[in-house]
Amino acid sequence: MKPGISPLMRVENVSRIFPVGSTLLGGPRHRVRALDRVSLDLRRGETLGLVGESGCGKSTLARLMVALDAPSEGRITFDNAPLSGLPAGELHRRRRQIQMIFQDPYASLNPRMTARASIAEPLANFTGMGRADIEARIEELAAQVGLPPHLLDRFPHELSGGQCQRVGIARAISAGPDVIIADEPVSALDVSIQAQILNLLLEIKRRMGLSMVFVSHDLSVVSHIADRVAVMYLGRIVEIGPTAEIFAQPRHPYTRMLLDAVPHPLPAGRGRKTQAQGELPSPIDPPAGCHFRSRCPHADASLCGATVPPLVTVGEAEIACLRLDEITLERAGV
Amino acid sequence: MITASPTLSVRDLSVSFGATGARLQALDRVSFDVARGEILALVGESGCGKSVTMMAILGLLPERVARIEAQRIQLGELDLRKATPKALRTVRGRRIGMIFQDPMTSLTPVHTVGFQIAEVMRAHQGLSRRAAQARALELLDLVRIPDPRRRLDAYPHELSGGMRQRVMIAIALACAPELLIADEPTTALDVTVQAQIMELIADLRREMGMSVVLITHDLGVVATTADRVAVMYAGRIVEEAPVADLFRNPSHGYTAGLIRSLPGGETERQTRLAEIPGNVPRFAAPPNACAFTERCAFALPGCATTRPPDEQISQAHRCACFNREAVAAALRDTPFVRAWV
Ligand SMILES: Nc1ncnc2c1ncn2[C@@H]1O[C@H](COP(=O)(O)OP(=O)(O)OP(=O)(O)O)[C@@H](O)[C@H]1O
Ligand SMILES: Nc1ncnc2c1ncn2[C@@H]1O[C@H](COP(=O)(O)OP(=O)(O)OP(=O)(O)O)[C@@H](O)[C@H]1O
Ligand code: SF4
Ligand SMILES: [Mg+2]
Ligand SMILES: [Mg+2]
Numbered sequence: 001m002k003p004g005i006s007p008l009m010r011v012e013n014v015s016r017i018f019p020v021g022s023t024l025l026g027g028p029r030h031r032v033r034a035l036d037r038v039s040l041d042l043r044r045g046e047t048l049g050l051v052g053e054s055g056c057g058k059s060t061l062a063r064l065m066v067a068l069d070a071p072s073e074g075r076i077t078f079d080n081a082p083l084s085g086l087p088a089g090e091l092h093r094r095r096r097q098i099q100m101i102f103q104d105p106y107a108s109l110n111p112r113m114t115a116r117a118s119i120a121e122p123l124a125n126f127t128g129m130g131r132a133d134i135e136a137r138i139e140e141l142a143a144q145v146g147l148p149p150h151l152l153d154r155f156p157h158e159l160s161g162g163q164c165q166r167v168g169i170a171r172a173i174s175a176g177p178d179v180i181i182a183d184e185p186v187s188a189l190d191v192s193i194q195a196q197i198l199n200l201l202l203e204i205k206r207r208m209g210l211s212m213v214f215v216s217h218d219l220s221v222v223s224h225i226a227d228r229v230a231v232m233y234l235g236r237i238v239e240i241g242p243t244a245e246i247f248a249q250p251r252h253p254y255t256r257m258l259l260d261a262v263p264h265p266l267p268a269g270r271g272r273k274t275q276a277q278g279e280l281p282s283p284i285d286p287p288a289g290c291h292f293r294s295r296c297p298h299a300d301a302s303l304c305g306a307t308v309p310p311l312v313t314v315g316e317a318e319i320a321c322l323r324l325d326e327i328t329l330e331r332a333g334v
Numbered sequence: 335m336i337t338a339s340p341t342l343s344v345r346d347l348s349v350s351f352g353a354t355g356a357r358l359q360a361l362d363r364v365s366f367d368v369a370r371g372e373i374l375a376l377v378g379e380s381g382c383g384k385s386v387t388m389m390a391i392l393g394l395l396p397e398r399v400a401r402i403e404a405q406r407i408q409l410g411e412l413d414l415r416k417a418t419p420k421a422l423r424t425v426r427g428r429r430i431g432m433i434f435q436d437p438m439t440s441l442t443p444v445h446t447v448g449f450q451i452a453e454v455m456r457a458h459q460g461l462s463r464r465a466a467q468a469r470a471l472e473l474l475d476l477v478r479i480p481d482p483r484r485r486l487d488a489y490p491h492e493l494s495g496g497m498r499q500r501v502m503i504a505i506a507l508a509c510a511p512e513l514l515i516a517d518e519p520t521t522a523l524d525v526t527v528q529a530q531i532m533e534l535i536a537d538l539r540r541e542m543g544m545s546v547v548l549i550t551h552d553l554g555v556v557a558t559t560a561d562r563v564a565v566m567y568a569g570r571i572v573e574e575a576p577v578a579d580l581f582r583n584p585s586h587g588y589t590a591g592l593i594r595s596l597p598g599g600e601t602e603r604q605t606r607l608a609e610i611p612g613n614v615p616r617f618a619a620p621p622n623a624c625a626f627t628e629r630c631a632f633a634l635p636g637c638a639t640t641r642p643p644d645e646q647i648s649q650a651h652r653c654a655c656f657n658r659e660a661v662a663a664a665l666r667d668t669p670f671v672r673a674w675v
Binding site: 053054160162163190191192193194195196198199202203217219220221223224225227243244257258260261262263276279280 | 379380494495496497524525526527528529530532551552553554555557558559591592595596597598601603604605606607608609610611613614616629
């Protein structure tokens, strides 16, 4: 953190535990730690990318950050004030300040509402604007997100995926939020539409001076859009730092495996064997100690099985690996 | 190209759906060959006709609504256009293996993996129960499933997504087919697992000498795995080339648009990507126009009034674009790299 500037949002030691496989008589049989003592800051004006494989907890964290769900342990603050346990009025104000964009552009809109009505909803809820003002503002927002005005009176099923996502973005920015949490906002879109929406998000963020959390499993997209990146594995952050640094010089063995698994460009990488080994273990019963040790080429059974690796600062990045020093030396060929 | 006769050869395949009068043209004169032992990738966006192409070849389109026309659909010596439904069923089990995006929907939840693999072989090869079981074990080993003996008795829900996809591949390969059709085989999987499955498919192709049609929308997967690519847009193949040629020398406005719009390449971080304007068409392109003209940065006036013919750029590279020289000149050697390199 830069001295003197406090982060806009702060996630401190947050866990989210879900009961799974509950039986009628015996109650919950297992618990999944979807998030396991996660801490991170969202700095003012930054885009923080959140990456990791399916089930690592990205959406869970996103939902906690928009207060759609509450942590089981730990706390999240916005401007130094806690996000959970707010009285209704406060919560309402927070909801205006933190908005979410979802992956599935169709499912996230009400199928019985026109685009116009969808965009009007947060305006009516949050701004106290009059009818005429709302109408004018809708047209303005439509122009901002590149939605032709004649589409405003259509229902979601009459719009393309990209157009629906524009409506979702218009909704999210309509009440003037400070933070946007975007959960896989382009993953469900056609390839030729993704660049349109990424451009729109970049532009809106810059113009409105927003902070953004950008969740994606597509590393190229995150590398393009994020200032910093947090890499998650089975409910924990294993590495977080400036985008350029993480991608140019990944330090955690998992980050390396992940970057390495992305299909290689031509022609140099063809025919090279992937380093990726094994699959995600069950989140119900993750390995003790370092969660990654069952797939890690550097794991030391006694060390990595015994201790949960803490995040250690290296330059501007933080890495959670117990054998970081040895691995770094090994890589340097010492 | 001078090769032995191709494993699969398709000429002017057209498919339309619906009642006469309101027909939707899904495929418009699609032609391609798959050579023996090669991996041909079919790329294109949702709805462009990739799956319909394969379903038409396999005789899996609903007869009542689908009208199929073709000059040729030839599997080795066999004319698939003339094959009876019964013959097609045999072809699908023995000579063409198939894997799909979601392995869960193709496996039965109530039987063990071993039983399901063995069933395929009993049905198609008339193996005894014992022989089929033994072969199932070999197949699980072939697709690199660890501890295969134990997995024979596992039910699909007990396996991870990657393991299920390996089982599907085992079933597809059970009868040592000459052609494997893989329709988005890794779209539902994580990248680290995707890398392993693609590698498995490439290795098996080499070991078994089969041909592969790989359907995908991911140019990265194409670049890593395929030998040749056919790019589809709105029911037509607009460009086809060996992988290296396609990326070095993209020549269709759509191929160029796609490559330029990807993060990475020449676009600096956090700056505007070269987007393709407009939307993916939901309806067939007009017959007398280039299917991509409305969204194309290289469009000439003629592109909206005449369908560009397929032209051979080099021996193995063909493209249907009136402005292909300008496209190729603008894109020549555009780096297609991971965004962060
Ligand atoms: N409501 C819930 N009840 C039970 N388990 C849940 C619930 N929500 C999430 N989980 C579990 O928590 C873990 C994290 O899920 P989450 O959706 O956050 O992952 P993700 O990183 O967003 O994955 P994806 O990339 O697939 O979207 C998973 O094991 C998931 O099954
Ligand atoms: N049985 C059918 N009846 C009517 N139309 C159909 C039928 N099957 C496919 N289509 C249409 O044919 C077109 C091509 O569909 P197809 O499934 O081949 O697309 P695709 O390229 O495989 O897309 P995706 O990447 O989404 O799988 C689409 O417009 C689709 O709606
Ligand atoms: S702590 Fe051990 S197991 Fe975990 S990443 Fe580091 S070396 Fe691998
Ligand atoms: Mg998610
Ligand atoms: Mg398909």
